[in-house]
Amino acid sequence: MTRPRQVILEAAFSDQGDHFTAEELFEKAKKIDTNASLATLYRTVSLLVQGGLLHEIDLGKGVTSYDPNFIESPHHNHLICVDCSEVIEFEDQHISVLEDCITKRLGFSPASKSIQIKAKCDKLRQTGACAKLN
Amino acid sequence: MTRPRQVILEAAFSDQGDHFTAEELFEKAKKIDTNASLATLYRTVSLLVQGGLLHEIDLGKGVTSYDPNFIESPHHNHLICVDCSEVIEFEDQHISVLEDCITKRLGFSPASKSIQIKAKCDKLRQTGACAKLN
DNA sequence: TTAGATGCAAAGACTTTGCAGTTAA
C-alpha cells in the first residue's frame, strides 16, 4: 500500500459515490495529490476491478466508466437520462429473479447481470427543466 | 448508394446474422470486395446505427460490437457465456414490462433498454464440453 | 453537372507497457 494507491482509493471511494471515467478519477486524484499519475491510476483501477471493489460499466459515453457502489448495493442497475445524462441507480428483486429464470432456461448458470435503461426525463417534459439540466 | 456501401451492407446483413466488431465486418467486406476501406466502413456503420438498422452493443470485449438483428427482433437482449464467449439472444416480455414500470416509477419515459447477462455454460460443467469450445 | 462519397494517411482519444529509479515491509 503506497501513497499513490491511497490517493486513488480516496478519490474513488470517499466521494458521494458517483460514477467516473478514468479521466474524471484522475482529476479527483490530482486535487488530493498533484503528483498523481495516469499510468498508476490505470494500473490501480485495474486491480480494483479485478478485486471486485470497482465495476466497469458502460454508460454509453464511448468511454469506460467505473462504479464504486457495488459494495453497498451489489445488485443495482442503471437508468441513464437521455436528456440530462443523469445516471440513476435502481435495484429490483423481480428483475433479478426473472434474469435467473431466463438464464437457467437457456441452460446456463448466472454469473453477473447488468441492465441499462435509457429514458427521457418526465420532469423536463412537464416543466421544461430537470434536476441536472440548468 | 455506391459500391463500397453495397459491400458493407451485404457483409453486415447477408450473413446468418451474427454480431461483429468493426474489424470483423471489415474482414467480411474484404472477402466480398478486396478494395474495402476501413474509413468508409466506419462512416457507413455510423450511418446505419443512426438509421436504426444496426445497434451498438457492448459484449464486454472492450470494443464496440454491432448487432444486425434488431430489425427482426427489436426487443432482444444478450446472454454472454463466460466460458466460451458465445452470445445468445433472448427476448422476454415480462422483463420488458418490468423495465417500463421501473422507469415510470423513477419519473422517466422509456427510450431504450438493454440487458446483458454473463453466465456459465451448464453443458461445459456437466460434459466438459460446450457448443463453441472445441 | 455536382453534391456527396471515397481512400489514404495523418491525427485523435483512450489505454497499456518497457524501463530505470523508488519504496514499503
Added chain:
DNA sequence: TTAACTGCAAAGTCTTTGCATCTAA
C-alpha cells in the same frame, strides 16, 4: 534487502478526419 510499485514517455489499439479525387444520379 528486495519484491513490488512508480512515473515517464513511447507504443498500441480503435476510431475519426482532412483533403484531393471520384462517382451516382
